[in-house]
Amino acid sequence: KIRIAVLASGRGSNLQSIIEESQAGRLDAEIVLVASNKADAGALERAGEAGIATCAIDHRQFKNREDFDREMVAALREARVDLVILAGFMRLLSNVFIEAFPHRIMNIHPSLLPAFPGLDVQRKALEYGARFSGCTVHFVDGGLDTGPIIIQAVVPIHEDDNEESLSARILEQEHRIYPRAIQLFAEDRLRIEGRRVRILNPDRPEDRAL
Numbered sequence: 299k300i301r302i303a304v305l306a307s308g309r310g311s312n313l314q315s316i317i318e319e320s321q322a323g324r325l326d327a328e329i330v331l332v333a334s335n336k337a338d339a340g341a342l343e344r345a346g347e348a349g350i351a352t353c354a355i356d357h358r359q360f361k362n363r364e365d366f367d368r369e370m371v372a373a374l375r376e377a378r379v380d381l382v383i384l385a386g387f388m389r390l391l392s393n394v395f396i397e398a399f400p401h402r403i404m405n406i407h408p409s410l411l412p413a414f415p416g417l418d419v420q421r422k423a424l425e426y427g428a429r430f431s432g433c434t435v436h437f438v439d440g441g442l443d444t445g446p447i448i449i450q451a452v453v454p455i456h457e458d459d460n461e462e463s464l465s466a467r468i469l470e471q472e473h474r475i476y477p478r479a480i481q482l483f484a485e486d487r488l489r490i491e492g493r494r495v496r497i498l499n500p501d502r503p504e505d506r507a508l
């Protein structure tokens with residue numbers, strides 16, 4: 299089993315889906331730490347209920363991003379983490395963090411990248427008039443939501459959608475594809491080739507485009 303840490307700033311529904319897959323024995327990964335920059339994050343509470351170690355590091359106590367990242371990296375190293383999972387972690391990572399875990403950080407983003415990077419992207423997709431949106435699991439590099447794409451899922455945008463209804467439809471897919479991407483990593487089936495991620499021996503054609 300690989301050792302993973304989940305970093306989350308909010309309610310932690312993606313964390314919950316990973317916990318449940320792990321408890322169901324469908325993930326060759328053990329969540330050894332849940333870390334947050336917010337002491338009151340719902341994610342920390344969920345982790346506590348599942349008996350997972352937690353740590354809260356308040357970014358406002360550090361004079362710059364690098365110092366905060368050094369503290370996070372120290373906690374992750376201490377927990378001997380193989381893979382870092384960003385699940386609604388609302389902090390940009392500096393090179394200090396990225397270089398500490400090369401090709402070992404994943405993020406989930408609620409749009410079909412490279413469309414709509416950044417924040418409030420469900421609203422942006424609606425306002426743009428897109429017919430489809432979705433979610434993307436990708437490796438993290440130095441840019442904003444720019445790293446190599448692992449899995450994407452597509453969802454339709456309906457005529458009467460609002461931000462909430464679209465977010466809920468996307469979230470359902472997030473909960474499906476994030477554990478899948480982690481399992482592919484755990485099985486050592488992901489190969490980064492430049493911008494592209496190759497999946498070795500896909501079980502199903504949908505592995506690449508769920």
Ligand code: GAR
Nearest residue numbers: 308309310311312385386406407408
């Ligand atoms: C998810 O929709 C995730 O894709 C998004 O935040 C939400 C977290 O929900 N992440 C980002 O926007 C990253 N910039 P959760 O706390 O219930 O998992």
